[in-house]
Amino acid sequence: MTTAxxxxxxxxxxDAAGRLVRPYTVSAGRTRPTHPxxxxxxxxxxxxxPRGRLEPDHDVALRLCGVATTVAEVAARxxxxxxxxxxxxxxxxxVGAVRTRPPSPVADPTDxxxxxxxxxxxxxxx
Amino acid sequence: MPDYSxxxxxxxxxxxxxxxxxxxxxxxxxxxxTSEIPxxxxxxxxxxxxxxxxxxTGVEGKTTTTVALDFGRITIDSENMLYLFGTPGQDRxxxxxxxLCHGALGAVVLVDTRRLPDCFAAVDFxxxxxxxxxxxxxxFDGTHRYDPPEVRAALSLRPEVPLVMCDxxxxxxxxxxxVALLRHLMLTDPPPVSANPSIExxxxx
Ligand SMILES: Nc1nc2c(ncn2[C@@H]2O[C@H](COP(=O)(O)OP(=O)(O)OP(=O)(O)O)[C@@H](O)[C@H]2O)c(=O)[nH]1
Ligand SMILES: [Mg+2]
Numbered sequence: 001m002t003t004a005x006x007x008x009x010x011x012x013x014x015d016a017a018g019r020l021v022r023p024y025t026v027s028a029g030r031t032r033p034t035h036p037x038x039x040x041x042x043x044x045x046x047x048x049x050p051r052g053r054l055e056p057d058h059d060v061a062l063r064l065c066g067v068a069t070t071v072a073e074v075a076a077r078x079x080x081x082x083x084x085x086x087x088x089x090x091x092x093x094x095v096g097a098v099r100t101r102p103p104s105p106v107a108d109p110t111d112x113x114x115x116x117x118x119x120x121x122x123x124x125x126x
Numbered sequence: 127m128p129d130y131s132x133x134x135x136x137x138x139x140x141x142x143x144x145x146x147x148x149x150x151x152x153x154x155x156x157x158x159x160t161s162e163i164p165x166x167x168x169x170x171x172x173x174x175x176x177x178x179x180x181x182x183t184g185v186e187g188k189t190t191t192t193v194a195l196d197f198g199r200i201t202i203d204s205e206n207m208l209y210l211f212g213t214p215g216q217d218r219x220x221x222x223x224x225x226l227c228h229g230a231l232g233a234v235v236l237v238d239t240r241r242l243p244d245c246f247a248a249v250d251f252x253x254x255x256x257x258x259x260x261x262x263x264x265x266f267d268g269t270h271r272y273d274p275p276e277v278r279a280a281l282s283l284r285p286e287v288p289l290v291m292c293d294x295x296x297x298x299x300x301x302x303x304x305v306a307l308l309r310h311l312m313l314t315d316p317p318p319v320s321a322n323p324s325i326e327x328x329x330x331x
Contacts, residue, residue, distance in 0.1 A: 038228070039168075039195075040209055042137035068137045072197055072209070076166035082195075083170065103229060104139035112312065114206070115231075118141065119308040121202030125301050 032083075033090035037071050039082055040103035043089050044068040050097040061088045065098050138207050142229060143307065144259075146252070147236035148244025149215035152264040152294035154196050156236060157210050159300040161198025165212070169194050170225070195226070200304075208304075213248070223251060232311050233259035234303055236294065239272045242280050249281055260288040260310050262303045286314060 037043075045065040054062070057078070064074045075085035092098035145153045157165045170193050196212035211226055233252050237245045245261070252259045263277060272280075274289050283289060290306050293299040 039197075039211075039225075040140040040142055040229070042140065044136065070140060070209070072168055072195075073166060073199075075168040076197070081169040085168070101137050104141060114139070114141075115308060115312050117206055118202055118208060118231075119305065119312065121206065121208075122200070122301060122305045122308060125200070126298055126305065 030087050033086040035090040035093045035100060037086045037089060037100055038103055039070070039072040039075075041071045042068050042101045042103070043071060043074060043092075043098050046097060046099050048096050050092070050095040052095040054092075054095070054097075057088055058092055061085070062092055062097055065089075065092070070103075138205050140207050140209055141231050142209050142211060142226075143304065144211050144213055144223075144226060144230050144233040144257075145236065146213040146223075146233055146245075146248040146259075147215070147264075148238070148241060148248075151215070151236045151238045151241075151244065152266075153212035153215065153236055156234070156264070156292075156294040156300050156303075157196050157198040157212050159295055159297045160200060160210060160304060162201060163199055165196045165198045167194050167196050210304075224255075227255055227257055230257065232307050233257055234307055235259055235261045236264050237261055237277070237281070238264055238266060238269070239277060240266070240269055242277070245281070249283070253284075258311055258314060260290060260303070260307050262290050262292045262294075262306075264294045265291055 043065045044067070045062055050058075050062075060078060061074055064077055071086055071089060072082060074089060075082040078085060078088075080088070089098060089100065093100055145156050147153055154165055193214045193216075195214065198210045200208040200210070202208055211230075213223055213226060233248075235245050235248045235252065249259075249261070251257075261277070261281065261283060263272075263274075265271065274291070277283075278289055288306055288310050290303055292303045
């Protein structure tokens with residue numbers, strides 16, 4: 001793992017590759033969420049008042065969770081990197097204001113009935 | 127913990143398809159043409175993941191950068207959503223495609239015949255991960271149209287990998303690529319990783 005970090009060091013300093021990021025005050029420097037989440041994990045407000053104090057960014061995230069949405073969409077709408085949005089959302093999970101669910105209960109990407117539904121849905125758009 | 131006893135139906139299923147290919151090949155255009163929302167963009171934070179600390183504050187000299195990911199969404203029905211993720215064009219970021227690949231149904235590799243080698247990294251990557259994919263030639267105006275066999279040979283595509291032509295700007299054309307991908311997923315055997323020697327009737331000897 002450390003070799004991977006070292007190997008890519010120069011890449012990170014390359015302007016063309018992407019900008020260096022400011023520290024994210026909203027996540028207080030944390031980049032690993034307390035609750036595991038993926039880009040397509042679902043998040044939705046529970047409606048319960050948060051048990052604990054929230055920062056303004058948490059309020060924004062909570063409002064975006066008014067209807068079930070994905071971590072990726074919250075991140076995009078807040079203009080935050082996904083890793084940072086996950087931290088914010090995990091905070092909301094921790095205070096009981098948001099619940100999260102993995103992208104799909106279907107573990108098998110070769111599930112035929114599902115593939116058939118997706119195919120039919122796409123064909124309707126042609 | 128709150129009781130989520132009846133949470134099985136509070137969200138649809140989110141399925142993921144990756145749109146890959148070289149820099150400027152039309153990935154974002156493809157997503158815009160097929161998605162029901164304008165492409166959204168988020169960034170993945172690339173850091174020294176797994177090196178032992180979660181905390182960037184006070185770690186002197188630790189660098190972090192971001193890579194933009196585009197995505198779009200297609201509502202299939204009330205239970206199923208399809209998300210399209212455009213992979214970063216710069217192939218030097220292949221090492222972060224693993225998280226993107228996790229749980230993906232399959233991938234579209236877009237190619238521009240003027241710059242075929244740009245897609246080698248994506249083809250190699252998906253082959254090595256046993257991610258099923260097809261190749262879609264994005265036909266830019268005024269470019270020489272290579273015959274599919276020529277493209278196939280140039281990319282050393284395995285015979286089972288579909289090759290289709292498209293115009294990434296047009297919803298019908300781009301959606302037809304996704305249809306072709308779904309057909310491919312239904313017709314081909316599951317990836318070798320999960321394909322144990324099988325006694326299913328449908329499996330090939
Ligand atoms: N004529 C023509 N132009 C296209 C087509 N597809 C994309 N373009 C144009 O090509 C340029 C690059 O397309 P993008 O969709 O941004 O490509 P991309 O793969 O997302 O690029 P990166 O994210 O930078 O790697 C844009 O100016 C598009 O308008 C096409 O089928 N025909
Ligand atoms: Mg793009």
